[in-house]
Amino acid sequence: MKKRTESIMGMAFFGPALVLLTIFLFLPMILTLIFSFTDFFALNPGLTHFVGLDNYIQIFKDDVFSQAFFNTVKFVIIIVPLQGIGALVMALLINKVTHCKKYFKVAFFVPVVMSLAVVSTLWIQIYSPEGIMNAILSFFGIDAQPFINSASQALPSIAIMSAWQGMGYQMIIFLGGIQAINPALYEAAEMDHATPWQKFKDITLPELKPLCVFVLITITIGAFRMLVQPMVMTGGGPSNSTYTVVYDIYETGTVNWEIGLASTMAIVFAFFVMILTVIQTIATRKQKRNNWILTVVLLIVSLLFLFPVIWMLANSFKPDAAITADMNSMAAFIPPALNGNFFENYVSVLTNT
Numbered sequence: 101m102k103k104r105t106e107s108i109m110g111m112a113f114f115g116p117a118l119v120l121l122t123i124f125l126f127l128p129m130i131l132t133l134i135f136s137f138t139d140f141f142a143l144n145p146g147l148t149h150f151v152g153l154d155n156y157i158q159i160f161k162d163d164v165f166s167q168a169f170f171n172t173v174k175f176v177i178i179i180v181p182l183q184g185i186g187a188l189v190m191a192l193l194i195n196k197v198t199h200c201k202k203y204f205k206v207a208f209f210v211p212v213v214m215s216l217a218v219v220s221t222l223w224i225q226i227y228s229p230e231g232i233m234n235a236i237l238s239f240f241g242i243d244a245q246p247f248i249n250s251a252s253q254a255l256p257s258i259a260i261m262s263a264w265q266g267m268g269y270q271m272i273i274f275l276g277g278i279q280a281i282n283p284a285l286y287e288a289a290e291m292d293h294a295t296p297w298q299k300f301k302d303i304t305l306p307e308l309k310p311l312c313v314f315v316l317i318t319i320t321i322g323a324f325r326m327l328v329q330p331m332v333m334t335g336g337g338p339s340n341s342t343y344t345v346v347y348d349i350y351e352t353g354t355v356n357w358e359i360g361l362a363s364t365m366a367i368v369f370a371f372f373v374m375i376l377t378v379i380q381t382i383a384t385r386k387q388k389r390n391n392w393i394l395t396v397v398l399l400i401v402s403l404l405f406l407f408p409v410i411w412m413l414a415n416s417f418k419p420d421a422a423i424t425a426d427m428n429s430m431a432a433f434i435p436p437a438l439n440g441n442f443f444e445n446y447v448s449v450l451t452n453t
Contacts, residue, residue, distance in 0.1 A: 135363035155364035187270030209268035220332035
């Protein structure tokens with residue numbers, strides 16, 4: 101009776117949360133997957149048709165999506181080490197000071213609680229030709245830089261601003277981890293006359309490894325979701341140099357109302373981020389050093405090894421004209437939409453006497 105009462109109480113607390121998760125998380129995820137196989141147009145939903153893999157083939161052929169994907173990966177490569185290492189350095193320095201620790205924590209955390217739209221607007225002024233950044237550069241005799249007005253500088257400039265805005269959050273996490281390390285470890289290192297670098301390399305860094313994994317994954321996922329900064333600061337320009345995948349999904353779904361195509365982009369993007377997160381988790385797991393390297397190498401080799409098989413299987417469902425058209429693109433590895441002619445080649449082979 102007591103266990104039954106506890107179960108009912110547990111469901112009473114868990115039930116509302118489950119309902120909310122179903123409505124606002126699980127159901128949208130399922131609908132996104134379903135819509136990705138349709139040509140659903142929000143302004144005329146009554147004419148929705150099942151199109152199979154056509155949307156997936158279309159986005160892999162889309163130059164704008166390819167550039168947005170490349171821009172997103174480039175942004176992640178810049179911001180992950182910049183924000184992660186910067187947060188760790190700040191945490192180490194704050195841990196060393198004996199005065200004003202609370203002030204430094206608050207000072208470095210303030211940008212985190214500011215709205216990204218507000219921060220982006222602020223940095224537009226900082227990066228302007230007459231802004232403070234160019235004023236500092238001119239003080240040192242350096243010519244004024246275009247920053248967000250240049251196709252080559254816009255994305256790194258946004259990455260620097262984003263790292264500045266988010267670094268304080270990871271700094272607090274690292275600081276908590278550093279303060280939780282057993283002081284006896286450092287005392288033993290002092291007795292062995294260890295240098296500061298040896299203490300950091302052999303004590304601090306290994307003890308912070310779980311936090312480093314968490315910080316690395318959260319920064320990576322957050323960077324892949326970048327939308328507000330380019331929307332406010334550059335509008336995706338100049339020349340689409342700051343146009344990201346999430347921005348492309350937003351434009352496709354809410355401006356062009358092509359929900360089916362936007363859902364396809366979201367599914368492909370989520371799948372890529374999921375794979376990357378799994379690889380990061382495996383690579384940073386506690387095990388023999390070379391195991392994860394061997395796993396990743398074998399994974400890459402196996403995919404390269406299977407490429408001809410995947411290509412052969414995908415093209416076995418296509419007519420000759422489609423094979424020729426897709427020859428020089430990623431669409432060559434994707435089968436066509438499921439229709440009445442999907443198995444035509446197989447039927448032809450089986451019935452050919």
